[in-house]
Amino acid sequence: MDVEDKYFKNISSRERAIFEGAITMGALFHQFIGTPVNSESAEMLEKSIKRAMELQPCIEKVEVKIDRKMLEEAKSEFDYVSLNGDMIDVRVVSTYNNKKAVLRMEYIKELKYPLMYVEYIDE
Amino acid sequence: MDVEDKYFKNISSRERAIFEGAITMGALFHQFIGTPVNSESAEMLEKSIKRAMELQPCIEKVEVKIDRKMLEEAKSEFDYVSLNGDMIDVRVVSTYNNKKAVLRMEYIKELKYPLMYVEYIDE
Amino acid sequence: MDVEDKYFKNISSRERAIFEGAITMGALFHQFIGTPVNSESAEMLEKSIKRAMELQPCIEKVEVKIDRKMLEEAKSEFDYVSLNGDMIDVRVVSTYNNKKAVLRMEYIKELKYPLMYVEYIDE
């Protein structure tokens, strides 16, 4: 089966890059929110999220930063915390047919919301 | 803050509808895969997934069908199963500024993959 | 295969009730944390979590309360929030061979932690 031909002819390359990047962004958030983490394990978790999400279709690169200062502040009596949407900053780079999209998730305090948006997109 | 103006001016209404729908699709899969379910609880789970995911920005409608026959076949000794990607069929309708996108997730046996694609998109 | 005989002869009925209840408690938290929710959808989500988790072995009853006041306070610009460990209060009743355990999860502010403990156990 030609997957591209059968399922993706109705959208442009630019739209496809946005589509695949956005799936990965939503997936990343809802897969890993809740994971136990602290300052010592944060780097390992960042790398592991990156590796997992870079497997998805059209994903070229994923960068994940977990806010170490927030980890320290949120830390419970038991020296760790459940990963939360206000602690992570993510960039997902997706490409389809030379069209590249850079998607971003960052927590916006004013909105009380981990906003996902398109940071850069090829013309 | 004008969120639309600050974060979303670089993409078209059509792209925005795709973007928000795709986030919700990825989110839905990775939030609910693994949930204990059987034939008796499937309808409740479908409704609950629908209600949760319809809260996300620009999402007009979510339809979730859990395959009852597969639930029966996959059922363990303990009379339930963990929700799996090959058991669900999802439609997400997202709209931005009169541009509507219908996104679909269905398990494609030939690909051994729960494929997400754009089923319909306004011109 | 006699599952009980093969895998569970080394622990008492009381220990088994604790074991199964604790699995369900950990499962519930990590399955549903992150789910989009607001005041309108909270009741549906509570019921759906209850139904899903009551499917697990030896689980007699699950009660889930999502704190409506916290939902309102945490609500983002987009009128919903991701379900968080400090918003839920859970009771899991598990029984094995007439031995009943009631497990509880509640957020303890002093510990900054959603503590799980055994609230009641048959002698």
Place this chain on the structure above:
Amino acid sequence: MDVEDKYFKNISSRERAIFEGAITMGALFHQFIGTPVNSESAEMLEKSIKRAMELQPCIEKVEVKIDRKMLEEAKSEFDYVSLNGDMIDVRVVSTYNNKKAVLRMEYIKELKYPLMYVEYIDE
């Protein structure tokens, strides 16, 4: 606050070890099921799950093995798969007051179920 005194006086050290180990087992399964993985990323994911779950109270050691052969067999057109309950084998070692419990999760084909049980417990 003396957490031990306030919340855990009603169970024995042996029961406590079982309790904490079982929470971690349920948590591990429902946190990580669904994660994208293939043969190349499996080792990183195993380590990351181990690090995350070893943070939980009373957990001494976590061992996770993802079945490489099953990863290959289940692999989709897109060269990865969502982590599934039949692909992982887990040991959780928990200790409280010199009482050690070894909990195990393994997929039992005959039951079509990833069974969790107590593999070893101190007298």
